[in-house]
Amino acid sequence: MSGxxxxxxxxxxxxxxxxxxxxxxxxxDTVPVWFMRQAGRALAEYREVRARHSFEEVIHTPELAAExxxxxxxxxxxxxxxxxxDIVTPLAGLGIGVTIEPGVGxxxxxxxxxxxxxxxxxxxxxxxxxxxxxxxxDLLVAELAVPLIGFAGAPFTLASYLVEGGPSRSYTHTKALxxxxxxxxxxxxxxxxxxxxxxxxxxVEHGAAAVQLFxxxxxxxxxxxxxxxxxxxxxxxxxxxxxxxxxxIHFGVATGELLGLMASAGADVVGVxxxxxxxxxxxxxxxxxxxxxxxxxxxxLAPWETVVARVRDVLARAGARHDHVxxxxxxVLPPTDPGVLAQIVDLVHEEGEVRDPAExxxxxxxxx
Amino acid sequence: MSGxxxxxxxxxxxxxxxxxxxxxxxxxDTVPVWFMRQAGRALAEYREVRARHSFEEVIHTPELAAExxxxxxxxxxxxxxxxxxDIVTPLAGLGIGVTIEPGVGxxxxxxxxxxxxxxxxxxxxxxxxxxxxxxxxDLLVAELAVPLIGFAGAPFTLASYLVEGGPSRSYTHTKALxxxxxxxxxxxxxxxxxxxxxxxxxxVEHGAAAVQLFxxxxxxxxxxxxxxxxxxxxxxxxxxxxxxxxxxIHFGVATGELLGLMASAGADVVGVxxxxxxxxxxxxxxxxxxxxxxxxxxxxLAPWETVVARVRDVLARAGARHDHVxxxxxxVLPPTDPGVLAQIVDLVHEEGEVRDPAExxxxxxxxx
Numbered sequence: 001m002s003g004x005x006x007x008x009x010x011x012x013x014x015x016x017x018x019x020x021x022x023x024x025x026x027x028x029d030t031v032p033v034w035f036m037r038q039a040g041r042a043l044a045e046y047r048e049v050r051a052r053h054s055f056e057e058v059i060h061t062p063e064l065a066a067e068x069x070x071x072x073x074x075x076x077x078x079x080x081x082x083x084x085x086d087i088v089t090p091l092a093g094l095g096i097g098v099t100i101e102p103g104v105g106x107x108x109x110x111x112x113x114x115x116x117x118x119x120x121x122x123x124x125x126x127x128x129x130x131x132x133x134x135x136x137x138d139l140l141v142a143e144l145a146v147p148l149i150g151f152a153g154a155p156f157t158l159a160s161y162l163v164e165g166g167p168s169r170s171y172t173h174t175k176a177l178x179x180x181x182x183x184x185x186x187x188x189x190x191x192x193x194x195x196x197x198x199x200x201x202x203x204v205e206h207g208a209a210a211v212q213l214f215x216x217x218x219x220x221x222x223x224x225x226x227x228x229x230x231x232x233x234x235x236x237x238x239x240x241x242x243x244x245x246x247x248x249i250h251f252g253v254a255t256g257e258l259l260g261l262m263a264s265a266g267a268d269v270v271g272v273x274x275x276x277x278x279x280x281x282x283x284x285x286x287x288x289x290x291x292x293x294x295x296x297x298x299x300x301l302a303p304w305e306t307v308v309a310r311v312r313d314v315l316a317r318a319g320a321r322h323d324h325v326x327x328x329x330x331x332v333l334p335p336t337d338p339g340v341l342a343q344i345v346d347l348v349h350e351e352g353e354v355r356d357p358a359e360x361x362x363x364x365x366x367x368x
Numbered sequence: 369m370s371g372x373x374x375x376x377x378x379x380x381x382x383x384x385x386x387x388x389x390x391x392x393x394x395x396x397d398t399v400p401v402w403f404m405r406q407a408g409r410a411l412a413e414y415r416e417v418r419a420r421h422s423f424e425e426v427i428h429t430p431e432l433a434a435e436x437x438x439x440x441x442x443x444x445x446x447x448x449x450x451x452x453x454d455i456v457t458p459l460a461g462l463g464i465g466v467t468i469e470p471g472v473g474x475x476x477x478x479x480x481x482x483x484x485x486x487x488x489x490x491x492x493x494x495x496x497x498x499x500x501x502x503x504x505x506d507l508l509v510a511e512l513a514v515p516l517i518g519f520a521g522a523p524f525t526l527a528s529y530l531v532e533g534g535p536s537r538s539y540t541h542t543k544a545l546x547x548x549x550x551x552x553x554x555x556x557x558x559x560x561x562x563x564x565x566x567x568x569x570x571x572v573e574h575g576a577a578a579v580q581l582f583x584x585x586x587x588x589x590x591x592x593x594x595x596x597x598x599x600x601x602x603x604x605x606x607x608x609x610x611x612x613x614x615x616x617i618h619f620g621v622a623t624g625e626l627l628g629l630m631a632s633a634g635a636d637v638v639g640v641x642x643x644x645x646x647x648x649x650x651x652x653x654x655x656x657x658x659x660x661x662x663x664x665x666x667x668x669l670a671p672w673e674t675v676v677a678r679v680r681d682v683l684a685r686a687g688a689r690h691d692h693v694x695x696x697x698x699x700v701l702p703p704t705d706p707g708v709l710a711q712i713v714d715l716v717h718e719e720g721e722v723r724d725p726a727e728x729x730x731x732x733x734x735x736x
Contacts, residue, residue, distance in 0.1 A: 169535075172701050175666030179674060219622075222642050222664050222697075224681075254587075254622045257643050274590050275625050296590050298543030306547060313592075329590075333540050 007141065007207035011246070014147040014209050018354075019079040023210055023247030023269050023290055025323045031315065031352030032079035033345050034149070036251070036271075037331030038072035039084045042338055045071050055100045059089055062135035069140055069148075075338050077345045080147050080210070081140065083203065085133060087153030087214060088161055090199045093129035096120060096162070104166065111165035113177060115184045124195040126202030133199070134206050141207030149249070150203030154215035155192035155233045157252070162188070171220050178229050185229060193233040197240040204244045212249040212271075213237060215262070219254030219273075226258050231265055238266030249292060253330055259284040274329025278317035287364040290323035297328045300336045300344070307340060311347050320353040321360050373510050375575035379614070382515040382577050386722075387447040391578055391615030391637050391658055393691045399683065399720030400447035401713050402517070404619070404639075405699030406440035407452045410706055413439050423468045427457055430503035437508055437516075443706050445713045448515050448578070449508065451571065453501060455521030455582060456529055458567045461497035464488060464530070472534065479533035481545060483552045492563040494570030501567070502574050509575030517617070518571030522583035523560035523601045525620070530556070539588050546597050553597060561601040565608040572612045580617040580639075581605060583630070587622030587641075594626050599633055606634030617660060621698055627652040642697025646685035655732045658691035665696045668704045668712070675708060679715050688721040689728050 014020055019032035040046055046068050049058060058064045069084040088098045088106040097109040112120065126134060140148050156174075161167070163174040178185045200211045218230055238248055250262050251271030263270045263285050272281035272293035285291050299310045318324040326348045332341065382388055387400035408414055414436050417426060426432045437452040456466045456474040465477040480488065494502060508516050524542075529535070531542040546553045568579045586598055606616055618630050619639030631638045631653050640649035640661035653659050667678045686692040694716045700709065 167537075170665075170698075170701060172666065172669075172703065175664075176669045176703065179666060179670035219643065223645060225664065254643065256624050257645070257648075275587065275622065277591060277625070280625075296543075296593065297538075298540065298547060301540075301544045302547035330538075333538060335540065335544065 007205060010141045010207040011147070011209045017079060017147060019325065020147055020209060020247065022323060022325050023249070025288070025290060025357060027322060027357050028354055030349050031318070031324060031326050031354060033326035033348045034078040034080040034082065035072070035076070035328050035332050035341060036082075038076065038078060038082065038341070039068045040332060041334035042332050042336040042341070043071050043075065055086070055102075056092075059085060060132045062132050062139055065132070065136040066139040066143070069136070070143065073144065073146060076342050077349070078146065080149050081144055082149040082212065083133070083137060083140070083151040083208065085151045087157060087216065089133065090124055090130060090152070090195050091158065091162065093133075094120075094122060094124060094195065098161070106161045107166040108162055109165075111173070112162040112188065113173060115181070115187070118184070118187055118191060121188070121191040121195070124198040126198050130199065130202070134202055137203050137206040137208060147209035148207065150200050150208035150211040152196045152200050152203075152211065152213055154213050154218065154230075154237070154250075154252075155189045155196060156218045156221070156230045157214060157216045158192045158196070159188055160217050160220075171217065178225070189230070189233040190236075193236045197237045200237070200241060201244065204241070204246050208246065210247040210249060211241065212251060213267075215250065215252040215255075218252040218258060218262075219256075221258070223257050223261060226261055231261055234262070234265040242266070249325075251292070256281070256284070260286060263289040269323075269325060271327065272329065278314055279319065282317075282319070282321070287368065290325065291318075291321075292325040292327050294327070294329040295344075297330050297333050297336070300328070300340050301333065304340070304343070307344065308347065311344055312351065315348065315352050320355045322354050322357040323360070326352065373575065375509065375573060378509045378575040379515070379577045385447060385515060387693065388515055388577060388615065390691060390693050390722075391617070393656070393658060393725060395690060395725050396722055398717050399686070399692060399694050399722060401694035401716045402446040402448040402450065403440070403444070403696050403700050403709060404450075406444065406446060406450065406709070407436045408700060409702035410700050410704040410709070411439050411443065423454070423470075424460075427453060428500045430500050430507055433500070433504040434507040434511070437504070438511065440709075441512065441514060444710050445717070446514070448517050449512055450517040450580065451501070451505060451508070451519040451576065453519045455525060455584065457501065458492055458498060458520070458563050459526065459530065461501075462488075462490060462492060462563065466529070474529045475534040476530055477533075479541070480530040480556065481541060483549070483555070486552070486555055486559060489556070489559040489563070492566040494566050498567065498570070502570055505571050505574040505576060515577035516575065518568050518576035518579040520564045520568050520571075520579065520581055522581050522586065522598075522605070522618075522620075523557045523564060524586045524589070524598045525582060525584045526560045526564070527556055528585050528588075539585065546593070557598070557601040558604075561604050565605045568605070568609060569612065572609070572614050576614065578615040578617060579609065580619060581635075583618065583620040583623075586620040586626060586630075587624075589626070591625050591629060594629055599629055602630070602633040610634070617693075619660070624649070624652070628654060631657040637691075637693060639695065640697065646682055647687065650685075650687070650689070655736065658693065659686075659689075660693040660695050662695070662697040663712075665698050665701050665704070668696075668708050669701065672708070672711070675712065676715065679712055680719065683716065683720050688723045690722050690725040691728070694720065
């Protein structure tokens with residue numbers, strides 16, 4: 001960390017911006033906006049980097065990872081950056097054989113399915129196992145004019161790749177393990193929660209001003225199964241971050257029935273995908289926890305009039321609440337025109353209104 | 369149809385059974401149960417057929433398609449059979465180049481993405497284009513002691529395969545077409561609704577006693593987009609079936625936010641996937657429309673005590689309503705032990721209670 005800026009000073013520098021203030025439920029003037037997967041294939045400058053370097057090379061080379069993280073900041077005027085990384089990066093750091101196959105996703109050569117497979121999962125030591133990730137964070141916080149969001153996959157999503165051996169539609173092996181061998185399941189989830197927590201703590205210690213925990217595929221579970229098999233482990237991560245005092249955002253797709261449970265894990269902000277109208281999503285999240293979302297990503301492919309109408313609809317459903325962060329309901333789709341995203345940022349900043357937190361809280365109390 | 373039994377007589381034969389009575393909201397004594405994808409790889413006798421014949425051969429050979437449809441009836445004591453077919457079968461019947469690739473799913477060699485591609489979609493003439501499907505129905509209704517459910521994919525799901533060229537996670541091309549070229553989109557959906565309607569009408573005319581319209585992937589849409597881009601076409605299919613007077617079941621996965629809209633298309637029964645607790649699913653479906661579901665399919669891989677507890681939970685949430693059909697929340701998973709499915713049928717039949725419809729209606733009216 002020699003030469004890196006003091007992380008506390010970095011966070012203090014951004015504390016007055018709308019993104020962190022919205023996450024903390026504090027008063028601010030403009031609706032903050034960022035986009036999941038804002039760094040990536042929608043940008044020609046990203047595709048240029050990838051024409052010369054593999055995905056893994058980008059992740060493992062701090063200058064490249066920092067560069068692609070910064071690309072959308074230069075383009076879009078978003079209120080936050082998010083570390084360019086992959087959900088399975090910490091697993092690769094542990095020496096689990098995992099590769100990102102283009103057009104497929106993460107592939108684990110030898111899946112983890114039994115208690116004896118767990119020996120392959122040791123404790124993560126971020127400074128030793130993920131030095132390139134932390135060096136990327138160092139480069140970014142020195143450069144960025146907006147807060148950096150730390151990035152990690154949550155235990156269920158990590159487990160799904162480890163147990164299935166790759167992406168899945170049904171998560172059959174993962175759920176089979178969960179239902180057939182609860183002891184191994186919880187031991188696996190506990191190990192993964194430790195990995196995730198260590199990775200996020202290190203990112204914050206290096207200057208990340210918030211974190212987003214992606215449980216991308218947890219929406220494959222019923223609320224009862226989520227509560228029993230996933231929630232305790234997410235809770236452990238959220239509690240383990242508490243002393244660092246940075247906003248903890250929690251998100252997954254198809255989690256309409258899980259939003260309240262995800263908040264109860266200790267999240268400060270819960271992401272809502274595009275399937276749930278945002279006002280309905282807000283109703284499912286306990287008062288005191290913020291919300292993020294939720295423009296349908298494919299709307300960005302529509303004519304501009306449609307985009308405008310749909311952005312306004314999201315803003316209307318967000319009700320000018322001080323605890324709303326504008327985002328897509330999932331990641332930017334590769335064919336998206338970056339110009340449209342830049343225009344969306346401007347539109348949200350221009351038209352989005354933010355009410356006084358005291359007014360919103362009084363309204364919440366009246367409805368309670 | 370020579371030699372085939374009179375379809376009206378076939379339907380009358382089954383009209384007093386619990387499945388059709390539940391679908392129609394009539395009084396009956398036992399909770400009816402069947403399983404989506406009850407015919408398939410979970411059964412050794414199915415795998416034996418498939419060891420000798422490709423998936424397409426099975427679909428195209430009435431004796432084989434009838435045999436695999438009957439296999440789960442012999443094993444499980446379920447209250448209904450469902451025609452063994454594939455969502456894209458009618459498209460193949462139209463001469464669209466579509467193959468079922470093992471481990472992948474339907475693959476369309478030349479995707480449909482522009483107005484000029486629509487010339488490849490002509491009107492379906494089921495007797496000429498899908499004779500093997502209707503011969504399979506003939507064989508089945510002559511043999512079956514339970515009602516046969518006709519099978520078809522709904523326009524959005526069909527469109528997703530046609531436009532993407534295969535299975536997808538994000539439906540980027542499909543949604544891009546929807547948002548960018550609404551005229552072509554609605555023309556495509558209209559053509560597909562015609563194909564689906566013709567296929568289902570023919571199945572009923574040959575003796576199917578109910579139909580299930582699978583909009584498997586419609587849950588990828590927000591309610592607003594579903595309502596604008598999909599619902600009118602589903603409505604046309606449901607209305608086009610009305611004079612045949614058979615129950616119309618409508619189902620898709622991840623449709624928690626769409627249940628009310630799917631019912632409003634004119635469904636008699638709406639299927640609820642495992643993500644939504646069944647009592648909550650019931651609340652989202654208008655009174656007067658039945659509901660089906662919703663055991664998590666992976667629970668069938670769990671120890672029997674867990675299965676029992678979860679089946680009882682589904683029954684409890686169904687509230688002994690006369691308009692409930694027990695089912696999984698999605699298809700049977702291939703590693704499922706058929707013995708467990710047979711035991712589930714027995715358990716539902718033994719323990720499931722059905723209240724007097726008048727009592728349920730009075731309760732509904734009181735809550736309205």
